[in-house]
Structure formats: structure tokens, C-alpha cells
Amino acid sequence: MKNKKNELTKNQKIVLDCIQKSNKPVKAYSILSNVSKKGLKAPPQVYRALEKLIEVGEVHKIESLNSFVACNSKCIEPNGTIFSICKSCDQTTEVSNVALAKFLSDFKDMNGTQFSGFNLELFGTCKSCKT
């Protein structure tokens, strides 16, 4: 059974808040040091919150950076994520492109079976790193 009100718990809110305030993907131990003043003092507290936040879709993990970002709420496909990542500064944005999301969601393997999820990471150079 879930939380009756289906709300985030205290620790989950603290961690989510920390991630949302960053304009870049945040690392777990960076979160930990940022929220230590709020009482979260050990890695499991952060990792447990992250696990739940990811599960409910509030947070995504950027696998190639071992970092975490808040969902920009424009997730088109519930089972897929698309990110644009700056190779130079790690600035990351969630890509909302209907055609691309649909293409990936509809993609089937050799046997014609659809995949249940996907994660796409696009690498490039962000605006401010170009100048």
C-alpha cells in the first residue's frame, strides 16, 4: 500500500527540491552535502529518496553522468526519456520532440516486438559553450 495521500514524504521533498533548484544534473553525494543541513546525513537517505522520485517520474537519472535531474513535466512518453547533454559542461535538458518520442516508442525489434522503455542521450555542445 502506498501513502494514502500519495504525496511525497519529507525526505523525498527535500531531495526533489534540491534537484529542482539546480540547472544541471546533480550527483547523489552533491545532493547529500546540500541537504545535510536539513537532516539527511547518510547516503541511503538520499538514494532511497531518489529511488522513489525516479519511480514516480519526478526525477530521471542521467546514466552517462551518474547524475539526477528533475523531470521537466513534458515527458511525452511515459516509458521513455530523451536528453540533450553538453559534452563540455554537462548542461542537460529533457528533449520534448513528439516525432522522435513516437519513433522510439513505436520501434520494434527484429521479431516485431515493441520495447517497454528507452533512454536516449544526445551529445552536443550547448549554446553557452559554443560562444
Next chain:
Amino acid sequence: MKNKKNELTKNQKIVLDCIQKSNKPVKAYSILSNVSKKGLKAPPQVYRALEKLIEVGEVHKIESLNSFVACNSKCIEPNGTIFSICKSCDQTTEVSNVALAKFLSDFKDMNGTQFSGFNLELFGTCKSCKT
């Protein structure tokens, strides 16, 4: 400048051989224990070989698994990788689909700028895990 003969070195060959012999993505420390009898006894030896092998395209890293696979030599796009990963057993295969690879390579950001690379991980259930 590179190795004149552009060949892999002893350690690189040992590590590549180990990866190629596996039918699943291999973890760095698993490689380490597998090749310890061949003289590679410390993590940096494995990680340095991996770095080079990835650089030359012989090996890819599966980011979501922190594991490594040998390139199946069918890389369509030099700057992009596509993998199909079984959520149940981690069995991974490199996907060679021209349409998908082209779609991803040609994809442009909001400003019309092309990305320099991509990595797509497709999650599903492999044949043997379905039965």
C-alpha cells in the same frame, strides 16, 4: 601519434578477448578477475585498456549497467550506439537498424543544430526470458 601498426597492445588484446568471449555485458571488475591469470592485477590496467578500446570503437560501455560489450562490427553510425537490453537478465545486443540510426543521426535540436553523438538504450525482455 598512434601505434605505428595501429594494433592493440598486449593488455588491450587480453581485455578485448575477455569481453568478446562473454555473451553479456561484462563489468570491469569481472574482467579484472578473469584476466588476473594473464598478469593484469590492478583496476587501472583494465580501465586503461577499456578506455582505449572504447576510443577505437572495439568496445562500447552500457551506461545503465556499468558494463562493457564488444562492438558487433555492425556500427552503422560512427558517433552513435543503439542497444537492446533485457530488463530481466541484462542480455544486451547492439541494434543495427538503418532507419533508426539515420533518424537519430539526423536529429537536430531546437536551433537546427545537429548532435555530435548519441546513445540509445532500448529496454525489453529477451527471447529466453519470455519463455
Next chain:
DNA sequence: AATAATTTGTTATATTATAACACTATCTTC
């Protein structure tokens, strides 16, 4: 209130990856 389920706090440890340094082998250029 009793029970069950979830969340939390805490300690310890596992796993993944790199820094730093001395040394060796190989390549380049003269």
C-alpha cells in the same frame, strides 16, 4: 489498541573508477 506497512536513521561495506608516480617500450626526427 493491535497489527501491518512504510519511512527513517545509522553503521558498515560493496562496487565502480581515477590519481599519482616510477618505469618501460615504442615511435619520430634528426
Next chain:
DNA sequence: GAAGATAGTGTTATAATATAACAAATTATT
């Protein structure tokens, strides 16, 4: 082929990322 540059090696130590395990506290259900 010697001098210098580059790349690879071996080694020790340590950094960075993530989870196991268990006890205590909180919240939900009966």
C-alpha cells in the same frame, strides 16, 4: 642510431558511487 617525445605498463593508494542490514519511528489499516 642517439635524443627526445609519446604511449603503455605496473603499482599503491584513494576517490566516487551505491547498497546491505538492522533497529527505531511513523503512518495506515483492522
